Amino acid sequence: MRLLQKFRNIGKSSQYKGSSNYAYLATRVRAMKSKLVPKETYPRLMNMGISEITRLIEETEYKQDIDKLARTYSGVDLIEHGLNRNLAETFTKLIKISEGEPNYLIIEYLKNYDIWNIKTILRGKYYNASQNEIKEDLVSAGQLSYTFLSELAGKESYSEVISALEGTEYYPILIGYDETNLSDIENNLDKMYYNGLFNVIGESKSKDRKLFAKFIRTEIDIKNINTLFRLKKAGVKQDEIVDLIIDGGLELSTNSIQGLLPLSYDDFIQALNKYSFWDSISDAVGSDTDSLINVETQLKKHSLKSASSFSHVYPLSIVPIMDYIISKRNEVNNLRIIARGKAANLSDEIIMNQLVI
């Protein structure tokens, strides 16, 4: 209950309290970053089987998580849950050791995990999934603790879940849920996350915060362009797409997106060639392209590349912390892609294409 109270208080306030401990945090993050899996390990992992990958992962920071989950899971499930557990522990640790401004920024950035968990619980309730089934899919890498999320998962109905979140910033959106509009609620929660981030970056004019803003706005661009690709490919009507566009992109302003909406799929692709991400996706797009997987992968790579380009500047700022969060998430993704890809008998080419090294 204390955790919930803490969460509620932070949820209500948009202001951060206490002095910022950037120097301490940057040192801790540098030490944590040195423990990330080196790039050279990935080609080695590609030549290993699932059990060998598990053993190798056990020699890294993931040992404790793998050991703890080994009684419950095995094989590739053990790897995936171990990776998720470690990610959650790491990000929670970042929230705990940070104070003042960085704490506020980290919490805001990691809110997508809280939103993800709330969505999973609502989906689980909608499907009448058991508490254990829902709990297995939770990643408490945000502000909401695993204990609190487990309690939510154990509630009898969706209305009890929503009542338990009363007083949080999610409540005004969740109150509109009536079991027939889950996708709308999910979209509104995601829009709320990006709008929240956009409001956060608008608060400071320092150079490091501008870089942080650039990163967030590039993420919004990538999210918008992915949404446009998916909806246009599916032939969704213009007025339905408008509701799913997020404001605050770096290159794609609301006006330029409005200009892209009436275009046909072919013209839409042609219109993208003036943006910086075009070089990354030009080989993957085309009106005859059945799959958008390569486009999305290339956009993700573009986003991570642009983030890593400014990761070394302003060492005592939010920039190296964000760089660590991105690198850690990318490491977990890469390890999961290799393990799951091998378990699904995907070709080495497909697995390599999805990796961001």
Place this chain on the structure above:
Amino acid sequence: MDINDVKPTRSELIELKKKIKLSESGHKLLKMKRDGLILEFFAILNKAKNVRAELDASFKEASEKIGIAKSVEGTITVKSTAFSLKDAPQIEVESINVMGVVVPKIESSSVRKPMNKRGYGVLGTSSYIDEAADSYEILVEKIILAAEIETTMKRLLDDIEKTKRRVNALEFKVIPELTAAMVFIQLRLEEMERENTFRLKRIKKA
């Protein structure tokens, strides 16, 4: 039909002739039905081959797409997203008659859904999930089609076998036995005719 059980009477002969005529016309009709069913079977066989090939390709595609979705997005994401889909596809099974064989006609609805109507939010998901869902919807459609065609084929095959047995039974057992009985009665009647004629001649002489 045991030849010893046959009564060599004219009424029996007439009865047998009727039976032979009926058997022959039945044999002719069953042969036509068998040939028709075989033609129908071969037409379906080609369709079944194509559907099975498409089903295999769809399964391969779906396995790959779900593999990519699970590896890139994680199993928990795939599972959580699947929770938002509660509606199962609706399937209606009707029966149609192909040359006397009752075969199923399977109608399905709500299998394929537009990407933004599947139940999950667009902003929190990705094209990996979309394409896995798409390929599984296609796979379900192919399974329904394959179930219809392969059940039809199985039923036709069973009926061809049954008709073939009937045709053979009529051709090689029933009709020859009836014909033999008819010949026996005819011979016996002729014999009786000759005996009568001989008897009358002997009476006349006496």
